[in-house]
Amino acid sequence: MRRLIFPEIFEGNVTAFFTGKDPGANIDEIAGIVGIERGNIFLPIQKHTEKVMLLESSREPIIADAVVTKERGVLIGVRVADCVPVLIYEKERGIIGAVHAGWRGTAAGILKKTIMMIMERYIVGPKVFYVAIGPSIKGCSYEVDYEVSEAVIKATGEGDYYSCKGEEYFLDLPSANKYQTLSLGVPEENIWISDECTYCNPDKFYSYRYARGSTGRQAAFIGKLG
Secondary structure: OOOEEOOOOOOOOOEEEEEOOOOOOOHHHHHHHHOOOHHHEEOOEOOOOOOEEEOOOOOOOOEOOEEEEOOOOOEEEEEEOOOEEEEEEEOOOOEEEEEEEOHHHHHOOHHHHHHHHHHHHHOOOHHHEEEEEOOEOOOOOOEEOHHHHHHHHHHHOOOOOEEEEOOEEEEOHHHHHHHHHHHOOOOHHHEEEOOOEOOOOOOOOOOHHHHOOOOOOEEEEEEOOO
């Protein structure tokens, strides 16, 4: 069953959605659904980096885990399978962004860096940002070691996005990214966050941890197509 999730946070002529297993990250299917040429869909080469790229005229994929553009007619996105997909819309200048934030990206503050890049480059404040945090693995299922927990806590600060049960550490990466977004001054009412856990819903989503290895990918896309 085809599954598209449309966050209700975005306004105006913005097309933004998260996918489930079907259509996943199938670019041909996405192109047909949206009514766009395949060549106008851009996905970076993701390597769990903290690199944020600015997409202008070239559509040649490069290594990055966040993409920002002001171009119209292009759909940008990221692939995920437990990691956090985030879509950004800055309404004053019409800038859009897509971010892939696993634990490494969250510990590196990639979402914060993406928003700050837009703020600095286009001279805008945090209150004009709208952020959608899509389905990903949540604290109910994401057990990590002490080093991973500490790395994310160091980048994020205090909050209820982590817990410790004896020697077991649990992280809620979507909430950690929300905390990081709030720390920049983005209003809480401008942040949408999915309540679905990819690990707990393997019939709907790909989950690397549930599959214990190789699996498919779903995706997150945003574009100004109108």
